[in-house]
Amino acid sequence: MLDGTDFKAWMKQANLIDGAWVGADSGATIDVTNPVDGSVLGTVPKAGTAETQRAIAAASAAFPAFRELPLMERCGLLWKLHDALMDNQAELAELLTVEMGKPLAEAKGEIAIGAQYVRWFAEEARRAKGEIVPAGVNGRRILVTKHAIGVVGMITPWNFPSSMLARKIAPALAVGCTVVAKPATATPYSGLAWGALCEEVGYPKGVVNIVTGSAREIAGAMMAAPEVRKITFTGSTEVGKELIRQSADTVKKVSMELGGNAPFLVFDDADIEAAVEGAMVSKFRNAGQTCVCANRIYVQAGIHDAFVKRLVEKTEALKVGDGREQGVEQGPMIDMDAVEKVEEFVADAKEKGGEVVTGGGRHGNGGTFFQPTVVTGATQAMKFATEEIFGPLAPVFKFETEEEAIEMANATVYGLACYAYTQDLGRAFRLNEGLAYGMIGINSGLITTVEAPFGGVKESGLGKEGGSQGLEDYLETKYVCIDGI
Secondary structure, X not given: OOOOOOHHHXXXXXXXXXXXXXXXXXXXXXXXXXXXXXXXXEEEEOEXXXXXXXXXXXXXXXXXXXXXXXXXXXXXXXXXXXXXXXXXXXXXXXXHHHHHOOOHHHHHHHHHHHHHHHHHHHHHHHHOOOEEEOOOOOOOEEEEEEEEOOEEEEEOOOOOOOHHHHHHHHHHHHHOOEEEEEOOOOOHHHHHHHHHHHHHHOXXXXXXXXXXXXXXXXXXXXXXXXXXXXXEEEOXXXXXXXXXXXXXXXXXXEEEEOOOOEEEEEOOOOOHHHHHHHHHXXXXXXXXXXXXXEEEEEEEHHHHHHHHHHHHHHHHOOOEOOOOOOOOOEOOOOOHHHHHHHHHHHHHHHHOOOEEEEOOOEOOOOOOOEOOEEEEOOOOOOHHHOOOOOOOEEEEEEEOOHHHHHHHHOOOOOOOEEXXXXXXXXXXXXXXXXXXXXXXXXXXXXXXXXXXXXXXXXXXXXXXEOOOHHXXXXXXEEEEEEOOO
């Protein structure tokens, strides 16, 4: 056991393929850096097509036996995996922080919710029920049964490098699928740690394979392989669309959690303090680098000024620094491209009449640190009205009526998450009907939970993760007709 060890013990610098930790065939590696100061933490293999094909072959070979493993043995492995995650929560969280930059408290929360997903699907697998359907003909029985889909290719992002893999790998393993996963190049260690954890708790070789390296080659090999029956991807809408197109050649099942542009609506009857608290956790968690964070804050005219005043006070009080330092609430952004993108949004807003009331530029800490920023006077003509910010920039729009708010909130190709603060119960139900989003938080800015389906509509994706629905994406349904009874 690695319990109580330094986080570096979990920092695997090799790929897990067919039960062995190996480098790239070419010996090539990729540097992994700490976004706080750009220092090199270590390297991971720069694998490509050949290595991925071997991982797929290993997963394919392991599938028949793993699928036939008794249900309670599969559930038992997941329980052990849950315990291993929590036993090593501190070390895994520190590893996550040094490669991604988020505050340690947030990283610990990410490990914890990942463990909760594992526990949830260990229980939910026992409820993957079929049904017996009444037949229209005497002497016949109609059975509907559920079966593991097979080898699953997983591609995960850098912003939640542990929990995004958790809610894919847990349901897959629960129902008997085998896995080939590609963690993001910027944050590979948290993904590789899952391979080490699965190995430690006793998963058979080939069941879980983790490959790092060329995104194009690894994804290409997954998409081309007929053995890979499902692809699950979390990332940009642009890449998701390309994967959907590629999936057609082998007719793979796909689930896509793609981009977002979350509106955060605050009505005149809202509890202002609660709304501000909700906006802070939604907007500035993970330095605004979340697909469900508040991208556009719409505040009704009657409380606009009071809301902005309190939001600015809270924003200016945020402690920015190295995520491992006590009390830090916002770490660095992932890289300089991310910083420059936020700068473009700020410049566009100022050019079109917006006012930067706090922040607005790079932080005095240097590197990729960025000031928590609030912009007022935001309009639908500004870039962030239709594009995802992915940074610590909170634009505030003013609206007059409920109908106007819903119209502006829906004026985007995205439909992942949205939020609204109101004390009007009738309005809450109208918002549920009127807002074109897969997830809606009423009087809450933090709504992700293992018990509920996570996923969007429109160009924010396909399929659901979490909840009972999260198991369905890893199952195929068969119908059996038995006649002559």
